[in-house]
Amino acid sequence: VAGSRYRGEFEERIQTVLNEIISHQEELVIFVDELHTIIGAGGAGGEGGLDVSNVIKPALARGELHLIGATTLNEYQKYIEKDAALERRFQPIIVAEPTVEQSVEILRGLRDKYEAHHKVKISDEAIVAAVELSDRYVSNRFLPDKAIDLVDQASSRVRIGLSSHSDEMRSLQAQIDHLIRERDYARSHKEYDRAKVLEKRINEVSERKDQSTQEWRKQKGITSAEVQMKHIAQVLSKLTGIPVTELTExxxxxxxxxxxxxxxxxxxxxxxxxxxxxxxxxxxxxxxxxxxxxxxxxxxxxxxxxxxxxxxxxxxxxxxxxxxxxxxxxxxxxxxxxxxxxxxxxxxxxxxxxxxxxxxxxxxxxxxxxxxxxxxxxxxxxxxxxxxxxxxxxxxxxxxxxxxxxxxxxxxxxxxxxxxxxxxxxxxxxxxxxxxxxxxxxxxxxxxxxxxxxxxxxxxxxxxxFHLLTPEQVEQIVRLQLDRVCQTAGSQKITIAFDRSVVKYLAEVGYSPEYGARELKRRIQTEIENRLAREMLRGDIKEGEKVKVGYSIKSGIRFQTGQKVKKREKVSV
Structure with a gap:
């Protein structure tokens, strides 16, 4: 039968491992992570071959195996509960998410490992902040995993911040390296006076570099190799987009x-x-x-x-x-x-x-x-x-x-x-x-x-x-809308100044209680923007020109072009 050799070989290997474990059963406790994966493993596509779960069932039933398995509730329900024989051979123990206080103790226990790995000191306030902030702001993961991640990333951020350099620092270090080579050359050729001058310059540049380093670290918020609460808050803000950093002035x-x-x-x-x-x-x-x-x-x-x-x-x-x-x-x-x-x-x-x-x-x-x-x-x-x-x-x-x-x-x-x-x-x-x-x-x-x-x-x-708008408020809205027109025209290097008569006219004819301020926007598009676009396309208004927009009862809204301006002027509407 095709595949029988593979199935037999798989069973044989699992049985060999099992026999080795059983022979030392008093000394061993076997831990299987993701326990649900043993169901179907090595079963040769369901053609009758024994998978791992079926191989270990007899040993579990006879008590020859001390086994602890870990899986999630969803996967336990999906895989293990379907196999009743396997389910009754295990005693289910629900491991609940630890509380905030328990998570703080867990992180304190892990602190030494992370300090040794990142070569930084992790303060107690950083540990408490990591647990409390992650508990409040990270909702799709569980403690202590999400708090450990915050501490790990904040430690990495501090370590990299200490070892990173600005362009100015790199330039000063290059100067120091060059001066050291010059000094060594002068000494080797017995030019001691020149070497003394170079030594003095090296000290001066080194002082400048130290000062630049301190300013750079202060700017980055990393002045020492210690992870603090603010670093945890910075990492969380980056991850979630929620500003949890301390309020600045x-x-x-x-x-x-x-x-x-x-x-x-x-x-x-x-x-x-x-x-x-x-x-x-x-x-x-x-x-x-x-x-x-x-x-x-x-x-x-x-x-x-x-x-x-x-x-x-x-x-x-x-x-x-x-x-x-x-x-x-x-x-x-x-x-x-x-x-x-x-x-x-x-x-x-x-x-x-x-x-x-x-x-x-x-x-x-x-x-x-x-x-x-x-x-x-x-x-x-x-x-x-x-x-x-x-x-x-x-x-x-x-x-x-x-x-x-x-x-x-x-x-x-x-x-x-x-x-x-x-x-x-x-x-x-x-x-x-x-x-x-x-x-x-x-x-x-x-x-x-x-x-x-x-x-x-x-x-x-x-x-x-929300109440209806007063006449004064409508005029204010017209000014805001006309200021927007000035800005868009300014991108075309055209400066526009609106006369007060234009503001009053648009406020009177453009506002309707039934349609609100949106009618103003439409009126400005029709009366100002459309006409301005036509004038620009005809060439009547050219790039760099200053345009004054006025209104009279006889002639309506009119455009007047004045002298050319070299740069955009700030126009108050």
């Missing part, structure tokens, strides 16, 4: 002036900006709850007043990148079956291996803003799915893997009740009408309570109502 000032940074792009909406800023400061100071997202908001109000823009601005101001935003258009989840796309299809369905749109995005970038745009358009099943995210900061995807949402800011936007704004306020909001905002807010919140379930609203940190 510059960052403290930036967080205190967060409202000012948000107001650069979002006009008005003081209540919304203050609430968002307070939540971010609370989280960055370490005072936020550990098992919930940083903050969850429901933005309410008419279209085009800055709800989505505030979410984008927050991502840029806090996370340093406007792309640190996961935008989910909830109108794509209007059908019940579409809900599975958020967390991934269940086993047996198309797309099971691909993962969910929301869960995969957060797995790759756990520190980001989640924007659930126009949430009222989603199917009610979506709200049930979001309950555990809002409450526990976690969600299990279609493949059974938990995804951590505790470092995200969740913002849901809704246009519910926006028709109240149109009924109550035709045109702009003026100062006399501001007192009606509170009454309008109550009616809006009542509408929201009628649409969303209480258990969903109860998990939202704050319901924030």
């Amino acid at each position: 510059a960052e403290k000032k930036r967080l205190m002036r967060l409202e000012e940074r948000l107001h650069r792009r979002v006009v008005g909406q003081e209540e919304a900006i203050t609430a968002v800023s307070d939540a971010v400061r609370r989280a960055r100071s370490g005072l936020a709850e550990r098992n919930r997202p940083v903050a969850t908001f429901l933005f309410l109000g008419p279209t085009g007043v800055g709800k989505t823009e505030l979410a984008k601005t927050l991502a840029e101001a806090v996370f340093g990148d406007e792309s640190a935003i996961v935008r989910i258009d909830m109108s794509e989840y209007m059908e019940k079956h579409a809900v599975a796309r958020m967390i991934g299809s269940p086993p047996g369905y198309v797309g099971y291996e691909e993962g969910g749109q929301l869960t995969e995005a957060i797995r790759r970038r756990p520190y980001s803003v989640i924007l659930l745009d126009e949430i009222e358009k989603a199917h009610p099943e979506v709200y049930n799915l979001l309950l555990q995210v809002l409450d526990d900061g976690r969600l299990t995807d279609g493949r059974g893997r938990p995804v951590d949402f505790t470092n995200t800011v969740i913002i849901a936007t809704s246009n519910i009740g926006s028709d109240y704004h149109q009924q109550e306020k035709i045109g702009f909001v003026n100062s006399r009408e501001q007192r009606e905002n509170e009454q309008l807010r109550e009616r809006l919140l009542e509408e929201v309570r009628n649409h969303f379930r209480p258990e969903f609203l109860n998990r939202i940190d704050e319901l924030i109502v």
Whole structure:
């Protein structure tokens, strides 16, 4: 029979090893890692040959073998439980993940090995930080493995930082080597005066090199061969993208002036900006709850007043990148079956291996803003799915893997009740009408309570109502948009100055309470950008020219070209 020789040979070798073990059974305890791999090993493709598990069963039954096997719960269930004869020959022992305190003791026991390997000293605060930070921020692995990894990588980072050199240091070392060769040559030819001068220069350059080395290490944050808490935090920040490093003075000032940074792009909406800023400061100071997202908001109000823009601005101001935003258009989840796309299809369905749109995005970038745009358009099943995210900061995807949402800011936007704004306020909001905002807010919140379930609203940190824009705020938005036009034209080496009459005209004709500030953008494209593009293509406006844009009732918006400018001027709109 084909393959019989192979099967017989495999059995013979396993039996020889087994006999050797049995003959010394009082002296040996056999440990088999990944125990599930013995099932089917050497079975010759299932053609009747004995695999390792069948060979060792008789010895296990007779008690001739002291065997400890290690495997995971999933693999034990998948492989070993199916073989009842093998399962009953083992006593299962569940090894739980060690606690934070136990993990600290494990790392203290391993400290000597890592110190000897990396030739650095590992401080006790670094060990405690590695365990506590990995327990909090690394969710898809277990202690003590993830803490050991942090200590290992931080030790390597310190060691490399000590041995690395800047370009200036390498240049100074090359000078020292050259001077040493010159000095040795002078000594060999009995030019002692020259050798003395060279010796003095060597000492001077060496001092400069030592000073440069200290500055370089200080800049890199590595001044000694000791792994500290800050090094663990730096490694974790690199791995996860979550800023867990200590707050620097510059960052403290930036967080205190967060409202000012948000107001650069979002006009008005003081209540919304203050609430968002307070939540971010609370989280960055370490005072936020550990098992919930940083903050969850429901933005309410008419279209085009800055709800989505505030979410984008927050991502840029806090996370340093406007792309640190996961935008989910909830109108794509209007059908019940579409809900599975958020967390991934269940086993047996198309797309099971691909993962969910929301869960995969957060797995790759756990520190980001989640924007659930126009949430009222989603199917009610979506709200049930979001309950555990809002409450526990976690969600299990279609493949059974938990995804951590505790470092995200969740913002849901809704246009519910926006028709109240149109009924109550035709045109702009003026100062006399501001007192009606509170009454309008109550009616809006009542509408929201009628649409969303209480258990969903109860998990939202704050319901924030965005108000209609005042005439002054609309003019401010026009200035922001025209400043953007100036910047894009500046890239073509064309300098534009807008007259105040243009700002007033665009604010009057471009804003509509029904469509919000988006109508302004369209009007600027039509009235300014389209005409500017035509003038440039015709050659009426050339590279390096200065253009003044004005407005009059008789002639409308007009372009006037002035003298040529050699470089781009900063133009205040």
